[in-house]
Amino acid sequence: CPDFSGRVICVLIGKLKNKIWRRRMKIIMLGAPGAGKGTQAKKIAAQYSIPHISTGDIFRANIKNNTELGQKAKTYMDKGELVPDSLVVDLIMDRFKEADCANGYVLDGFPRTIPQAEALDNALKANGEKVDFAINVEVPDENIINRMSGRRACVGCGATYHIKYNPTKVEGVCDACGEKLILRDDDKPETVKNRLSVYHEQTQPLIDYYNKAGVLAEVDGTKDMEDVFKDIVNILGK
Ligand code: AP5
Numbered sequence: 001c002p003d004f005s006g007r008v009i010c011v012l013i014g015k016l017k018n019k020i021w022r023r024r025m026k027i028i029m030l031g032a033p034g035a036g037k038g039t040q041a042k043k044i045a046a047q048y049s050i051p052h053i054s055t056g057d058i059f060r061a062n063i064k065n066n067t068e069l070g071q072k073a074k075t076y077m078d079k080g081e082l083v084p085d086s087l088v089v090d091l092i093m094d095r096f097k098e099a100d101c102a103n104g105y106v107l108d109g110f111p112r113t114i115p116q117a118e119a120l121d122n123a124l125k126a127n128g129e130k131v132d133f134a135i136n137v138e139v140p141d142e143n144i145i146n147r148m149s150g151r152r153a154c155v156g157c158g159a160t161y162h163i164k165y166n167p168t169k170v171e172g173v174c175d176a177c178g179e180k181l182i183l184r185d186d187d188k189p190e191t192v193k194n195r196l197s198v199y200h201e202q203t204q205p206l207i208d209y210y211n212k213a214g215v216l217a218e219v220d221g222t223k224d225m226e227d228v229f230k231d232i233v234n235i236l237g238k
Contacts, residue, residue: 004103008028014019014055014056024104024132025048025050025103025104025105025106025132025236026037026104026105026107026124026130026131026133027044027050027104027105027106027107027131027132027133027134027135027236028107028110028131028134028210029041029106029107029108029109029110029135029137029211030122030133030134030135030136030137030145030198030203030206031136031137031138031139031221032139032141032187032197032199033144033148033199033228034139034144034147034148034187034192035137035138035139035144035194035221036137036139036147036221036225037108037109037137038054038056038057038108038109038160038226039160040135040137040164040228040229040232041054041107041108043229043232044106044229044232044236045106047233048104048106048236049098049103050100050103050104050105050106051098051100051101051105051106052105052106052108053084053092053095053101053105053106053107053111054108054109055088055091055092055107055108055109055112056108056109057108057158058091058095059073059074059077059083059187060108060158061158063077069087069091072087077185077186078185078186078191079191079194080186080191080192080193080194080198081193081194081198082112082113082198082202085113085115085116085119088110088112089115089116089119092107092110092120093119093123096123104132111206112202112203112206113202113203113206114205114206114209117206117209117210129160130213130215131210131213131215133217133235133236134206134210134213134215134216134217135210135213135217135218135219135232136207136210136216136217136218136219137219137221138218138219138220138221138222139221139222140222141196143222144192145189145192145193147162147165147175148189148192149183149187149189149192150162150163150164150165151183151184151187152168152172152181152182152183153181153182153183153184154174154176154177154179154180154181155179155180155181155182156174156177156178156179156180157174157177157179159174159175159176159177161174161175161181163167165167165225166225168179182232189225195212217235219231219232219235
């Protein structure tokens, strides 16, 4: 914008666009376990200033704090099975009521079944809202086991790394908080195989569900993490 008044108009248009656009940021991450949903969801949250809501992280925090919910969830998670819908839906609906969700959110790990997707749609519809983007991060099964066995999670802050694709500065130590890194119990190969079959049976049908709703976008999750993110930003808009 060349002159002062032009610059003022540009700023005002930018703010208006921002306001309209931010209200449209209800994003769902779809994809197999280990496809990179969490990695990309964190980047989206930072780029668009919306919260990253991961049901897996919420359950792991409850397990760490030994809550009743955590004890129940652990029995399913350790086997690579889904936690029952009844435990997940109320939890997520409560989370939406928090102030940071006013401009939208990026959901990582929810919904994971058709009943969960329907519960989400009904809750949004009651407020005249809808899911804006369902981003499917495509990674073939054969790449998944390799990714999961190399993933390391921080026992302190939950940050995730990969020994080859996203290593820490000091081996075994979290860059963010300095706590030690572990291999998640459910990242052991036998459990990962079960998680993959549960994914194909119960979660993959959501791809068709959101395609029919006209909000599905697909990205190639086998690319480098930064390139996957660029593809996502192209879908969501700068
Ligand atoms: P959850 O924690 O949601 O696990 P998940 O969906 O299986 O996904 P992950 O967190 O394992 O993988 P991700 O796709 O986020 O990949 P990441 O970015 O870490 O759920 C765990 C359990 O909780 C479930 O099994 C279930 O029991 C329960 N649960 C949760 N939500 C539920 C719900 N709604 N209903 C019922 N039960 C529920 O990446 C993986 C690794 O790859 C990392 O090391 C990363 O650094 C690396 N990586 C990422 N991107 C790339 C790339 N492009 N190239 C190379 N490496 C990469």
